[in-house]
Amino acid sequence: MLKEILKTIHESGYFSNGALAAELDVPIEVVIDAINQLVRMGYIKKHERETISPPSCGGCPHSQSCNKEILITYEITEKGLETV
Amino acid sequence: MSNHKIALVGNPNSGKTTLFNAFTGSNQHVGNWPGVTVEKKEGILKYKNKEYDIIDLPGIYSLGAFSEDEIVAMDYVLSNDADVIINIIDSCNIERNLYLTTQLLEMSKNVVLVLNMCDEAQKREIKIDTAALSARLGIPVVTAVAYKGEGIEDIVEAVIKVIDDKKSYDNPVVYNENVLHHIEHIEEILEGCTLPYPTRWTAIKIVEGDNHVLEMIDECGLNEETIKQIKDFHKFHNKDSFELEVVDSRYSFANNVARDVVIRPEKEVKTITDKIDKFLINKYLGIPIFAAIMFIVFQTTFIVGEEIFGGLAADLVEGFGGILEGFLVLVNSPDWLVSLVADGLIGGVGAVIEFVPLITVLYLMLGFLEDSGYMSRAAYVWDNLMRKFGLHGKAFISMIIGFGCNVPGIMSTRTMENKKDRMISMLINPFMSCGAKIPIYVVFIAAFFPNHGALVLFTLYGFGILVGLIMAKVFNNTLFKGESSYFIMELPPYRMPTIKNVLRNMWTNVYDFIARAGTIIFTVVTLMWVLAVLPTSADPYSKESFLGMIGSFLVPLFKPAGFGTWQESVALFAGIPAKEAVVGTLGMLYAGEYMEEGKILVDVIRQHFTHLTALSYMLMVLLYTPCAAVLGTIGRETKSIKWVIFTALYTFLIAWIVAVAVFQIGSLLGFS
Secondary structure (H helix, E strand, O other): OHHHHHHHHHHHOEEOHHHHHHHHOOOHHHHHHHHHHHHHOOOEEEOOOOOOOOHHHOOOOOHHHHOOOOOEEEEEOHHHHHHO | OOOEEEEEEEOOOOOHHHHHHHHHOOOEEEEEOOOOOOEEEEEEEEEOOEEEEEEEOOOOOOOOOOOHHHHHHHHHHHOOOOOEEEEEEEHHHHHHHHHHHHHHHHOOOOEEEEEEOHHHHHHOOOEEOHHHHHHHHOOOEEEOEHHHOEOHHHHHHHHHHHHHHOOOOOOOOOOOHHHHHHHHHHHHHHOOOOOOOOHHHHHHHHHHOOHHHHHHHHHOOOOHHHHHHHHHHHHHOOHHHHHHHHHHHHHHHHHHHHHHHEEOOOOOOOOHHHHHHHHHOOOOOHHHHHHHHHHHHHHHHHHHHHHHOHHHHHHHHHHHHHHHHHHHHHOOOOHHHHHHHHHHHHHHHHHHHOOHHHHHHHHHHHHHHHHHOHHHHHHHHHHHHHHOOOOOHHHHHHHHHHOOOHHHHHHHHHHOOOHHHHHHHHHHHHHOOOHHHHHHHHHHHHHHOHHHHHHHHHHHHHHHHHHHHHHHHHHHHOOOOOOOOOOEEEOOOOOOOOHHHHHHHHHHHHHHHHHHHHHHHHHHHHHHHHHHHOOOOOOOOOOOOHHHHHHHHHHHHHHHHOOOOHHHHHHHHHOOOOOHHHHHHHHHHHHHHHHHOOOOHHHHHHHHOOHHHHHHHHHHHHHOOOOHHHHHHHHHHHOOHHHHHHHHHHHHHHHHHHHHHHHHHHHHOOOO
8 A cells, every 4th residue: 555655646746645545445544644654664755844933034924924834745755766 | 469561552542541541540640751751651440359550651653663652662562561452443543543453463462452432433324343353353342432431341351351361362464475475584583582572573573674673683682693694684685665565564454454344334435625626636727727716816806806995995095195184284284294294105105005905805815715725736737837947836836925925935935955946936936926016007907907907917927927937947947957856745635714814814915015005115105205305406206306316317228118207217216125115106206296186196197108108017017126125035045145136137137128028019019
């Protein structure tokens, strides 16, 4: 299952947990768990967002926009690429 | 004789702590596991005149070496300190929880499985064949609703039976032939060795390539030959592929067991999110659908923000201005003060404030789109196109943020690990038309394109994106050669936007707009007014004023683009500190003309521009040098004045070329 998930997301460039769950015929929670497992095992890496909050941001009304996470992205590591 | 020990193991939120509290009541204490910061909870269960020590292990999803919690739990389970392990699982998420169960079974420990939250499973019409589950796993299975105290006695009875039976359980987890062959091979190597952990489990972990166990092997006093054989195993075989196969086998086992014993209600396999995504992220339909959605946003903005509420705002500003001017005249205020207030502040700042309703509607709609989860889809559909220009979907997000204000748009490029991607995204962000430019467009649209407001606005935004993409391609081939980073986007499920989030997003942008009107624009317009009324020897607002002289100096630069008056030139100059100041300055400079003659600014603009010059002026505003705040942000993010100067100059050059080309070609073709 993990290999299938890795291959699918590598080929399509995106994934939705719902679509993967439907494709693999497993509950969505299992897919979420599997993605986390792949991250933990070092096959994919989640891009963590750096929080921007220098002192000058305090008065800026857009300070929340700078730290808003609109897009969650991952990267397949070398270990993951070797596997797929 | 010491008490029997019972350890509680389970996923977070499976009800483990509730069960622990139900067992121990107030007979519990909390400490830390030695050497780590992980909490250790212990208590005493008193049942039928006997006492049992209960240890609540940290909530974990699996037993590995990926976190302190996992290592603590794994080491404790393997230490043989506990006589029985109670594995609590959430009955509604049995597939996910069973992964941990398979790992416990591999350790050949006495396990009692507790299906907790049965009431919730019943509500969701999930049926679990507990007898079949027990047979498949080879361990006792008990149902419970821990928070209600149901099933507690059954659990204790099951645990006592396991202790009394002293039965050992076979590991039912099935690995594929290839993995099984290697596990058995390692078991043979380890035969006869004194290990701190069960041989079978150690063999599985060695094949899996578990670093924690491999380190243990080095330290547990095995003979050199044994250690060499184990190390040779990893030398000749790809450690990583076995790791995935072993983990996959556990998932497959858990899913197969769940499939056999769990009956869920019939439901559609595909979610609504996936059905919608079939169209929204379609290779061919994705971008046209995005364009259509944005057109609807602009159309709604114009109809509601400008046509319905815009006039109301203008009347309010004009009325307030009239009252204020009247008051100042009544109290015999000096002429310069009346002029400052009427022409400078009301004419200038007021001209900007009139657009608050329009800005409000625009950001309400964009906030709705963002909170719904659509924007990540938009980033995905644009990713493919943007890669042809040397960018990718993350840059699209910075562009979307830039539509509000380019400052956070540029700051958001910090999410890009690749320096090339980041630099290009920063340099093209000023082409994303920010909210501050909207008042300028709206005045000209109202004057010359009143029936096509949404289309003109949509075209301007689209043209800004196009210029941005073209410049990205140029930068990719010249200044910043190299490959873009490759990444995968997660598309979260769509959700109903919450009023709180949508209003917060709207308020952020509206507040910024109003705050800037009250501060920067107020300052700029006041400064412009001072320059426009000095020297006292010149007529106020005339070519001979300081402002007139600056404007006249700039006229030759802008004449080829069709707007050759000093007022139009100096208004662009005023847009460097803040873009809203363009309208503010035009409003202030023409205020005498339109307020005295009872006209509105739009009428005056109509007299000083043509359709063609209005278009070239809007294009100039769209593309030229960004405001001081944006330039400052580029300087801070790049830590280089070089890029600030470069941005200021290259954007002006692009804007000038486009504006001049549009005017000259338009003139040749006979448009006016």
